[in-house]
Amino acid sequence: MKKKMMYLLLLLSIVSFPFSSLADTPKLEGPYLVTTCGQSPGAVMVRMSALQAGVQAEHNNTLSASDLSGKDVKTLIVTTGTSMKGMGAAGTNVDKEIARCSELIAAAKSAGIVVVGAHVEGMARRTDSSDEASIEAVMKDADVLLVIDDSDSDGFFTEYARKHEKPLIKIKDALAIGPVLK
Amino acid sequence: MDMLTINSVVMILYYFITTFFLLAMVRNFIVTRDVQEALLYAVVMIPFVLRLLRLK
Amino acid sequence: MNIRTAKLIILLFAGSCAAIAGSLFKEHMEYKEAVVASPFLSEVRKLSDYSDAVKGSVNDANVYIFNGPTPGGTVVLLGGTHPEEPVANLSAQIFTENVHPVQGRVIVINRINTSASMATRMGEAYPRFYHISTPWGVKKWRYGDRLATPLHSWPDPEVYVHYPSGQNLAYMDVRNANRTWPGRHDGLLCERTNYALMELIRKEKADIVMDFHEAELEYAVENTIVVHEKGQSVAAMASMMLTSQTFDVPIGMEFSPKALHGLSHREVGDHSDAVSYLVEVAEPMLDRIRGITDEELLMSGKDRFVMKAGEYKLLYSPIDESGWPVEKRTARHVATLMTILQVNNMLAPEKTIILEGIPDYREITENGLGAFFQNPDEAPQERVFYD
Numbered sequence: 283m284k285k286k287m288m289y290l291l292l293l294l295s296i297v298s299f300p301f302s303s304l305a306d307t308p309k310l311e312g313p314y315l316v317t318t319c320g321q322s323p324g325a326v327m328v329r330m331s332a333l334q335a336g337v338q339a340e341h342n343n344t345l346s347a348s349d350l351s352g353k354d355v356k357t358l359i360v361t362t363g364t365s366m367k368g369m370g371a372a373g374t375n376v377d378k379e380i381a382r383c384s385e386l387i388a389a390a391k392s393a394g395i396v397v398v399g400a401h402v403e404g405m406a407r408r409t410d411s412s413d414e415a416s417i418e419a420v421m422k423d424a425d426v427l428l429v430i431d432d433s434d435s436d437g438f439f440t441e442y443a444r445k446h447e448k449p450l451i452k453i454k455d456a457l458a459i460g461p462v463l464k
Numbered sequence: 465m466d467m468l469t470i471n472s473v474v475m476i477l478y479y480f481i482t483t484f485f486l487l488a489m490v491r492n493f494i495v496t497r498d499v500q501e502a503l504l505y506a507v508v509m510i511p512f513v514l515r516l517l518r519l520k
Numbered sequence: 521m522n523i524r525t526a527k528l529i530i531l532l533f534a535g536s537c538a539a540i541a542g543s544l545f546k547e548h549m550e551y552k553e554a555v556v557a558s559p560f561l562s563e564v565r566k567l568s569d570y571s572d573a574v575k576g577s578v579n580d581a582n583v584y585i586f587n588g589p590t591p592g593g594t595v596v597l598l599g600g601t602h603p604e605e606p607v608a609n610l611s612a613q614i615f616t617e618n619v620h621p622v623q624g625r626v627i628v629i630n631r632i633n634t635s636a637s638m639a640t641r642m643g644e645a646y647p648r649f650y651h652i653s654t655p656w657g658v659k660k661w662r663y664g665d666r667l668a669t670p671l672h673s674w675p676d677p678e679v680y681v682h683y684p685s686g687q688n689l690a691y692m693d694v695r696n697a698n699r700t701w702p703g704r705h706d707g708l709l710c711e712r713t714n715y716a717l718m719e720l721i722r723k724e725k726a727d728i729v730m731d732f733h734e735a736e737l738e739y740a741v742e743n744t745i746v747v748h749e750k751g752q753s754v755a756a757m758a759s760m761m762l763t764s765q766t767f768d769v770p771i772g773m774e775f776s777p778k779a780l781h782g783l784s785h786r787e788v789g790d791h792s793d794a795v796s797y798l799v800e801v802a803e804p805m806l807d808r809i810r811g812i813t814d815e816e817l818l819m820s821g822k823d824r825f826v827m828k829a830g831e832y833k834l835l836y837s838p839i840d841e842s843g844w845p846v847e848k849r850t851a852r853h854v855a856t857l858m859t860i861l862q863v864n865n866m867l868a869p870e871k872t873i874i875l876e877g878i879p880d881y882r883e884i885t886e887n888g889l890g891a892f893f894q895n896p897d898e899a900p901q902e903r904v905f906y907d
């Protein structure tokens with residue numbers, strides 16, 4: 283009996299493993315559009331990492347809902363975590379950023395575009411209330427979460443994905459973004 | 465007159481002010497009959513002397 | 521004891537205090553740092569060769585120029601902007617003493633604000649010197665302040681109005697060589713210094729300018745590359761590569777704010793064709809919360825008070841028992857510049873700069889810094905200079 287149970291468990295784990303990983307890491311498809319919610323360089327990093335993997339990802343830090351019309355886009359990636367220097371440079375603030383991105387995400391969804399909420403700059407972009415606000419605003423509407431190990435070092439995103447039943451793509455670091463976009 | 469010249473003039477004036485206060489302290493040091501006060505004046509004079517010698 | 525005897529004793533006591541302090545300050549101020557330029561040195565110029573704005577001033581620095589045999593890009597390295605950040609001038613000097621340009625050119629200034637390295641910050645009990653042991657003996661550098669000394673630039677204005685933006689900055693920042701870019705010809709010492717540096721950058725047609733710094737762990741802009749928008753792709757790629765492949769503590773990236781004036785990452789990019797980068801690394805010595813302030817802390821970067829602040833999540837950089845040793849800090853800066861060049865060579869091949877002879881991250885952290893400084897007593901004298 284015990285042996286049978288063991289086999290069953292083993293079988294289950296073998297069978298369920300590919301399924302669960304399939305559910306957890308959906309295949310992302312281009313063409314990609316990248317922006318940032320908080321003017322941190324995360325979006326530039328996504329573009330450069332994609333470029334290195336041979337994938338084109340169009341990048342615009344001030345992308346708005348109206349920019350989507352007439353564009354052939356399958357996936358919109360919005361990076362989260364804020365930069366005071368960046369927002370200062372762009373003459374914006376976290377509330378304006380969230381308003382822009384919420385509108386953008388709503389428009390993308392109604393156009394059938396997959397929305398990826400990303401956090402790719404590690405714990406350095408999880409320090410203050412602005413970071414938290416941008417993460418919450420984007421992640422709640424995202425179809426998929428994309429984070430690097432360092433960003434999830436306290437398990438925040440794993441827990442968030444589990445609680446909100448969203449698929450989570452977790453990668454080692456920002457250089458590993460490109461390969462998952464292939 | 466350029467900015468550096470004006471600044472140099474003001475700087476020289478500062479050295480005169482420093483000298484003035486140093487001399488005032490020297491005078492107080494000489495006239496005081498109180499040992500504690502004399503010690504205080506002597507110690508306070510140190511940074512003024514170092515500034516006049518352009519050491520700090 | 522009568523009052524006259526007491527006064528005589530007091531005067532002797534105060535006088536010897538002043539004499540000891542004065543001679544220590546004088547020794548600090550007059551100490552010259554030996555630099556043995558690499559055998560690939562093309563020439564050494566003075567900053568005043570580019571503009572008379574600094575002629576005759578203490579900030580008329582040595583400019584070390586290394587031309588490679590094949591034309592390519594030009595990189596300018598600025599060390600010693602803030603002499604209380606020793607890794608800035610050490611990183612620059614690693615290049616001065618070891619670089620072998622195979623393609624393109626390197627121009628290094630080990631200390632752009634010499635005045636600030638001639639006295640330490642008042643009231644902070646900083647050590648005057650720091651030392652690094654090498655295979656041939658101990659090498660010594662001046663430790664300094666963030667600002668040019670008031671002996672060379674005084675008085676400060678009530679409010680420092682930045683030229684040419686007109687932005688109001690704190691009064692003492694007129695002596696801060698990273699608040700006076702792009703400088704002005706007839707301004708105060710640091711404005712003149714930065715003006716001459718801008719002239720150098722323009723006349724030498726620099727493509728990349730790197731300004732080395734260190735920062736306290738309590739400061740939000742930490743372990744990061746701050747970049748002018750012209751260099752965002754290169755900096756993003758470099759930060760990802762270094763974080764992924766080289767560093768244990770990640771290096772981030774920040775855009776240079778457009779509205780914050782006087783800083784190299786903004787003004788150098790705006791007022792020349794060069795792309796400006798500034799890099800920061802953690803220096804626990806600069807934290808307000810630090811414990812005993814001595815050379816040991818400066819070099820080892822170990823401090824239990826700063827660690828305690830970390831436990832309470834008050835810091836923007838990790839720190840543990842191993843601290844932030846000077847080797848690791850310098851290795852990060854050297855590796856960051858080399859990676860930026862590597863990425864830049866890919867994205868702008870017409871501006872290729874290939875440097876050999878520069879130790880990598882591993883070599884510096886494992887062998888220490890001493891291995892990369894040459895003995896000025898044994899080196900050919902035409903390659904020995906003093907900063």
Ligand SMILES: [Zn+2]
Nearest residue numbers: 602605733734
């Ligand atoms: Zn600095």
